[in-house]
Amino acid sequence: MIKKIFGCLVAILFLFQIAYAENKVINWYHANFPPGFIEIGSMKNDGYENYLERLIRDNLSDYSHSYRTANYSRILEQIRTTNACCVALLRNSEREKYIEYSLPTMIALSNGIFIESERIDEFKPFIDEYGYISIKDLFHNSEFNMGVSKGRIYGGAIDEILNKYHDSMKIHIRSGDDVLRGLVEMMKEGRKIDYVIGYPHEINWLNYIRMLEGDLSFMSIKFIPIKEMPKYVISQIGCSKNEWGKKVIRRINKLLGGKYIQEYKERYQRFLPPEAIKIHERYIDEVFPISNTH
Known part of the structure; x- marks a missing residue:
């Protein structure tokens, strides 16, 4: 026992x-x-x-x-x-x-658009005095074509457009590996795409990878935040x-x-990108420091 x-x-x-x-x-x-x-x-x-x-x-x-x-x-x-x-x-x-x-x-920072820097004047009619672009005006009131990744959730006004106009000829959807890189290459080569949707930090990562490969062609890409998206997540x-x-x-x-x-x-x-760092710093004081540190 x-x-x-x-x-x-x-x-x-x-x-x-x-x-x-x-x-x-x-x-x-x-x-x-x-x-x-x-x-x-x-x-x-x-x-x-x-x-x-x-x-x-x-x-x-x-x-x-x-x-x-x-x-x-x-x-x-x-x-x-x-x-x-x-x-x-x-x-x-x-x-x-x-x-x-x-x-x-x-x-x-939220998703914005990538464009070729030398084309900025073409997009200025859709950019406000604070440097934000209206994705709704850009999509509805221009002939420019959008490049997006298949299956990705972007949020806000971007997803509203994609859900409502997914069959539009002005939207190019790409799938496969390394999708963002493929979209930017298509834009650089003038094939179907005038601007690409993505996070600002993604383009500098692409720049870094291309520099390691000895290719500096991505360095002329500019990021523009979208007016109808949240300022940050x-x-x-x-x-x-x-x-x-x-x-x-x-x-x-x-x-x-x-x-x-x-x-x-x-x-x-x-x-x-340098312009995105300034925007990021502007918003930090809205969140930090946080007084509730339980």
Whole structure:
């Protein structure tokens, strides 16, 4: 009888140790989305979101940290069904049901248009005094053709146009690998496309890759923010919405302190065109510092 009781106690203790060990592990998921997360090349693991992962790892040293690459559908599913986290998530009401969010970590500028710099005068009739272009006026009142990536969600007025006029001859939809690069090359070669939709940091990443290849042709691309889009989107860290995740997020919030971490910001701005850096700096004071640092 004593042996049975002792055996049960050992088993309970073993299970408790396993549960405790599992609670001290953070499985970080991220997408291969340079220059935020960089998975290959000479800058592997040196993206601005890679930096934030390392910062948290170094300051939550009592946890074990593992890293996995996945698409966003799988990332969200892992957070919903297991104990998992991601350092770069946008917030919405559906995700709030199963994700515990940190305080804001950064602001990223919204999608805009890329054009060839030498063609700026052709687009000026659609640009206001603050440097923003009206995508609605541009689409409806010009003969210019738009280039977009198949299956990508852009948000705001861009998606409204794409959903309503997806059969329009003024919209060129490209699929396959390295889509943005292909679209910009088509625009540079004068094939069907006059402007391309994308995030401002994406074009500087393309510039960087082309420079490594010895090709400077992308350097003449200009980014113009879109008037009808949000000025910026706020990125946050998200973990599973349970007691484990809430504890991790409390630790992270204490680390962040409601501030925009300077090196994190600079690593993001490294890939912004000069005109976009000025816009980004203009909006930082609207979000940071955050007084609620619970």
